[in-house]
Amino acid sequence: MPVQYYIFLSIALFCIGIMGVLMRRNAIIIFMCIELMLNAVNLLLVAFSKMWVDAGRIDAAAAQLFVFFVMVVAAAEVSVGLAIIVMMYRNTHSVDINILSRLKN
Amino acid sequence: MIHLVWLVPFLPLLGFLINGLGRNFLPKSLTGVIGSGTVLAAFVISLLIFPEVRQPGFAPQVISLFDFISVGSLHIPFAFQVDQLSALFLLIITGVGSLIHIYSTSYMHEESSESFARYFAYLNLFVFSMLILVLGANYVMMFIGWEGVGLCSYLLIGFWFKNINYNKAANKAFIMNRIGDLGFLLGIFLLIQQFGSVTFTEVFAKVPAMGEGSGILFAIAMLLFIGAMGKSAQIPLYTWLPDAMAGPTPVSALIHAATMVTAGIYMVARSNVIYSLAPHIQAIVAIVGLVTALLAASIALKQNDIKKVLAYSTVSQLGYMFLALGVGAYTAAVFHVMTHAFFKALLFLGSGSVIHAMGGEQDIRKMGGLKKWMPVTNITFLIGCLAIAGIPGLSGFFSKDEILAHTWGYNKIMYALALIGALMTAFYMFRLYYITFSGKFRGTHEQEHHLHESPVAITLPLIILAILSVIGGYVGMPEVFGTPHLLAEYLAPIFAPSAPYLHAHHLSHELEWGLMGLSTGLVIVMIFIARGKFSKYEDTGAENTGFAKVLENKWYVDELYDAIIVKPLMVLSRFFQDVVERAGIDGLVNGVGTGVKWSSRQIRLLQNGQVGFYIFAMVIGMIVLFVISLFL
Amino acid sequence: MGIDLIIFTVLSAVAIASALGVILSKNPVNSVLCMITCFVAIAGHYIMLNAQFLFVVHLIVYTGAIMVLFLFVLMMMNLNADIEPQKRNWLKYAGAISGGALLLVLVAALRDASVPAIQSGNATDIGLIKNLGKTLFTSYVVPFELSSVLFLSAMVGAVVIGKK
Numbered sequence: 001m002p003v004q005y006y007i008f009l010s011i012a013l014f015c016i017g018i019m020g021v022l023m024r025r026n027a028i029i030i031f032m033c034i035e036l037m038l039n040a041v042n043l044l045l046v047a048f049s050k051m052w053v054d055a056g057r058i059d060a061a062a063a064q065l066f067v068f069f070v071m072v073v074a075a076a077e078v079s080v081g082l083a084i085i086v087m088m089y090r091n092t093h094s095v096d097i098n099i100l101s102r103l104k105n
Numbered sequence: 106m107i108h109l110v111w112l113v114p115f116l117p118l119l120g121f122l123i124n125g126l127g128r129n130f131l132p133k134s135l136t137g138v139i140g141s142g143t144v145l146a147a148f149v150i151s152l153l154i155f156p157e158v159r160q161p162g163f164a165p166q167v168i169s170l171f172d173f174i175s176v177g178s179l180h181i182p183f184a185f186q187v188d189q190l191s192a193l194f195l196l197i198i199t200g201v202g203s204l205i206h207i208y209s210t211s212y213m214h215e216e217s218s219e220s221f222a223r224y225f226a227y228l229n230l231f232v233f234s235m236l237i238l239v240l241g242a243n244y245v246m247m248f249i250g251w252e253g254v255g256l257c258s259y260l261l262i263g264f265w266f267k268n269i270n271y272n273k274a275a276n277k278a279f280i281m282n283r284i285g286d287l288g289f290l291l292g293i294f295l296l297i298q299q300f301g302s303v304t305f306t307e308v309f310a311k312v313p314a315m316g317e318g319s320g321i322l323f324a325i326a327m328l329l330f331i332g333a334m335g336k337s338a339q340i341p342l343y344t345w346l347p348d349a350m351a352g353p354t355p356v357s358a359l360i361h362a363a364t365m366v367t368a369g370i371y372m373v374a375r376s377n378v379i380y381s382l383a384p385h386i387q388a389i390v391a392i393v394g395l396v397t398a399l400l401a402a403s404i405a406l407k408q409n410d411i412k413k414v415l416a417y418s419t420v421s422q423l424g425y426m427f428l429a430l431g432v433g434a435y436t437a438a439v440f441h442v443m444t445h446a447f448f449k450a451l452l453f454l455g456s457g458s459v460i461h462a463m464g465g466e467q468d469i470r471k472m473g474g475l476k477k478w479m480p481v482t483n484i485t486f487l488i489g490c491l492a493i494a495g496i497p498g499l500s501g502f503f504s505k506d507e508i509l510a511h512t513w514g515y516n517k518i519m520y521a522l523a524l525i526g527a528l529m530t531a532f533y534m535f536r537l538y539y540i541t542f543s544g545k546f547r548g549t550h551e552q553e554h555h556l557h558e559s560p561v562a563i564t565l566p567l568i569i570l571a572i573l574s575v576i577g578g579y580v581g582m583p584e585v586f587g588t589p590h591l592l593a594e595y596l597a598p599i600f601a602p603s604a605p606y607l608h609a610h611h612l613s614h615e616l617e618w619g620l621m622g623l624s625t626g627l628v629i630v631m632i633f634i635a636r637g638k639f640s641k642y643e644d645t646g647a648e649n650t651g652f653a654k655v656l657e658n659k660w661y662v663d664e665l666y667d668a669i670i671v672k673p674l675m676v677l678s679r680f681f682q683d684v685v686e687r688a689g690i691d692g693l694v695n696g697v698g699t700g701v702k703w704s705s706r707q708i709r710l711l712q713n714g715q716v717g718f719y720i721f722a723m724v725i726g727m728i729v730l731f732v733i734s735l736f737l
Numbered sequence: 738m739g740i741d742l743i744i745f746t747v748l749s750a751v752a753i754a755s756a757l758g759v760i761l762s763k764n765p766v767n768s769v770l771c772m773i774t775c776f777v778a779i780a781g782h783y784i785m786l787n788a789q790f791l792f793v794v795h796l797i798v799y800t801g802a803i804m805v806l807f808l809f810v811l812m813m814m815n816l817n818a819d820i821e822p823q824k825r826n827w828l829k830y831a832g833a834i835s836g837g838a839l840l841l842v843l844v845a846a847l848r849d850a851s852v853p854a855i856q857s858g859n860a861t862d863i864g865l866i867k868n869l870g871k872t873l874f875t876s877y878v879v880p881f882e883l884s885s886v887l888f889l890s891a892m893v894g895a896v897v898i899g900k901k
Contacts, residue, residue, distance in 0.1 A: 001739075001741060001742060001745065001854060001855050001857055002852075002854050002855070003852050003853070003854060003855050004847070004848075004850070004852070005745060005749075006782075006855075007847055007850075008844060008847075009749050009752070009753070009782075011840060011843045011844060011847070012753055012756075012840065013752065013753065013756055013775075015836045015837070015839050015840040015843075016753070016756040016757060016759075016760060016836070017756070018724055018835075018836045018839060019760055019832055019833055019836035019837075020759060020760030021720055021832075022717065022720060022721055022724065022828075022831070022832025022833075022835065022836060023760060023828075023829050023832040023833060024760060025717065026765060028765060028807060028810065028811060029759070029760070029765060029768055031807070032759060032768060032769065032772050032807060033759065033760060035772070035799070035803065036756055036759065036772070036775065039775075039776065039779055039799070042779075042791075042795075043779055043782055043783075046782070046783055046786045046788045046791060047782075047786055047855070049786070049788070049863070049864075050786040050787055050788070050855050050861075051852065051853055051854075051855055052853075053787070053859075053861050053863050054853065054854075054855055054856045054859055054861075055853045059872075060863060061863050061864075061868055061869055061872045062872065062876070062877075064788055064790070064791055064863070064864060064869060065869060065872060065873055065877055067788075067791055068791070068794065068869070068873070069880060069884060071794060071795070071798050071799070072884040072887065072888065073884070073887065074799075074803070075798060075802070075803060075888070075891075076887050076888055076890075076891035077891075078803050078806060078807075079806075079891050079892065079894075079895045080891050080894045080895050080898070082806060082807070082810050082895075083894070083895040083898040083899045084898055085810065086810060086813070086814075086899060087898055087899065087901060089814050095814070097715075097716050097717060098715055098716075098717065717828065717832075718828075721828070721831060721832060721835065724835045724836070724839060725835055727839065728835065728838050728839050728842055731839070731842050731843065731846065732842055735842070735846040736846070
């Protein structure tokens with residue numbers, strides 16, 4: 001099975017994530033879309049790991065370890081990000097990111 | 106003595122510095138003494154140098170002070186060249202200059218002490234520049250002096266700078282000179298390009314190798330002559346000189362009659378080798394000189410301002426000098442420069458004396474009968490008129506006759522025209538004399554009451570110049586008298602290099618006697634006609650009509666220049682000001698400003714503070730980068 | 738068509754459909770549920786690719802912990818109703834079009850890439866915890882320790898932000 005299939009799948013998931021980020025205003029949904037993009041990349045890493053193993057490389061485990069680290073960072077990010085969103089909701093009673101246009105002025 | 110020649114120009118410079126810097130502190134008597142004394146001392150040094158230069162076989166000496174410009178293979182030293190020509194000019198400049206300085210101490214005495222000192226500072230600076238001009242050992246030095254005298258001329262014409270018309274006259278003189286100076290400068294560049302040097306001795310040594318009729322030489326000669334046209338007031342650049350009479354009368358005498366305006370003749374005489382090898386340009390020089398002489402003389406016939414008559418007379422006499430240069434009579438030209446310096450300075454100073462007595466009045470129709478009150482001025486003025494008219498025995502006769510004789514040898518028609526000019530000269534000078542000094546007084550009673558002979562500081566220079574005007578001619582008597590032509594012998598080394606290229610015309614003695622007799626007879630007739638017409642002159646106040654009106658209005662040359670040069674230039678300038686400057690350059694500059702302002706206002710809107718939009722922009726950027734890196 | 742290709746196609750279809758569900762459903766709770774489905778499908782892919790340990794971790798960390806955290810926050814805020822105001826339409830289309838454009842560009846660029854194929858029947862033990870642990874604690878021990886520091890700081894940060 002060509003590895004291109006996995007590449008296209010990953011690209012599709014990644015672009016869906018980007019579309020979500022662009023189209024939605026709900027901060028939590030945007031957060032989830034970011035997770036989706038991370039997972040698309042994870043999937044690609046695992047696919048390449050498998051590809052190199054089949055090609056005879058013995059150090060291909062590193063790719064899976066990167067997935068592991070991505071998950072670590074994602075978990076940390078989610079914990080902090082959700083805390084921020086909760087605080088924001090507490091202040092504004094909304095999770096609309098357009099309210100957060102304080103960068104202007 | 107010759108190694109001390111640097112003192113000659115630097116003494117007047119010293120006077121300029123003292124008077125210029127101390128003009129607010131020095132009393133009038135001291136400034137007068139400093140101003141006149143420095144020039145007089147320079148004259149004494151020149152007198153001491155002269156005998157050495159006169160020795161037969163004297164070789165030109167170059168005294169190099171320091172390197173002025175040194176670029177690549179081009180070296181222009183700050184050097185003085187003492188030879189027969191420059192020594193003669195030194196004498197004329199410092200001699201006439203010191204007389205005029207002495208005269209000025211009295212003439213300008215009514216000025217405040219500040220402007221009195223300013224006047225003497227300018228005058229000293231002028232003498233310095235003029236001496237640099239004639240002493241310079243190369244064309245660049247000459248150009249320094251050339252510009253210096255132009256500056257002083259400007260400053261002195263506009264000396265009474267509170268009068269707007271005087272300032273305009275000063276501007277006119279400066280701008281017209283600038284046109285000529287451009288030609289001179291281009292000529293110098295061409296010399297450098299061609300010969301790699303501007304030093305006289307080197308250039309003149311290389312010139313004969315170019316051969317007669319070389320195009321480059323023609324160009325150099327023409328460009329230098331354009332410079333001379335501006336400085337020496339020849340057609341078409343002569344109109345500044347009559348207007349330059351706005352300056353104080355001694356200034357007119359020194360700068361605009363005796364010395365500065367002869368700089369062009371000096372330059373052509375100095376470059377005689379170049380001109381002798383460019384015969385076509387020589388012909389142009391002769392024709393320009395002749396036409397100028399005739400035109401200016403005809404204008405002088407109908408002028409009523411005492412100084413304007415003399416100014417046009419000066420232009421006319423300068424024309425004669427260029428005629429002489431053009432026909433190859435370099436000695437005659439220099440001779441006429443010398444005699445002209447004497448009698449024209451005399452006439453100007455005499456007119457200054459008259460103007461002084463008349464309380465500033467310059468219109469000869471309001472004068473008349475002045476010989477009763479001003480005997481010394483009357484006699485000296487008469488001598489000046491006789492000299493310029495060319496009465497035998499006075500200096501003008503010899504120099505003018507020499508020019509006419511050479512012109513006869515060159516071209517008969519030009520001789521006839523030059524003779525007509527000489528007759529006109531006699532006529533207008535005696536018209537001026539009779540209207541001013543004979544008849545009865547036509548001014549106001551108040552002016553009549555104030556009429557007086559001028560003080561000795563004014564009359565003394567007049568007397569000295571009158572004596573010089575009489576005897577100055579005997580250094581250059583024609584050979585028919587059987588006496589040696591002292592000046593020609595003296596100047597022979599200067600003009601020797603060009604002698605092989607000149608086609609000398611030896612006139613027979615009978616012919617020369619005949620020409621002399623003809624011109625003398627006609628001149629005397631003209632004087633008597635003028636006497637008959639003007640000795641009992643009454644101011645009828647009638648308007649001139651027909652041709653006389655054209656002459657009175659100076660052939661409408663000023664109006665012509667105004668119409669064909671000034672007006673179109675003004676229109677063009679206004680066009681540039683209104684359209685190019687305002688719409689083009691200002692529009693461009695302001696457009697950049699408003700463009701930046703406008704676009705930043707638009708770009709500022711991109712910073713709308715919405716995260717969604719930022720991400721959108723980021724994705725667009727990513728797409729563009731991918732496209733560039735993957736497909737291009 | 739081999740069994741592996743059938744499984745791949747099914748899992749991929751589920752993943753893409755549920756991903757689209759995440760961004761298109763109006764109710765955030767539905768989005769989270771779609772997201773969980775999507776993650777499960779991706780976990781299936783991991784199994785297919787011999788990454789057994791990652792499969793387990795993925796299910797536990799993502800599907801179990803992170804998505805539950807999302808759901809928990811949503812419910813705490815009572816955001817189950819559709820309260821999201823409508824975005825301006827042109828920006829929505831612009832987002833869709835630019836995302837699609839990126840998809841097109843990437844697919845077009847990688848269509849002809851020549852890379853080795855995956856042999857589905859070749860089961861390797863590289864994804865087992867033994868092998869990964871060996872690599873992790875030999876070559877990648879410093880990043881491992883750093884990630885623990887990151888976790889600690891994230892924990893502290895979350896507590897500090899949440900207390901305000």
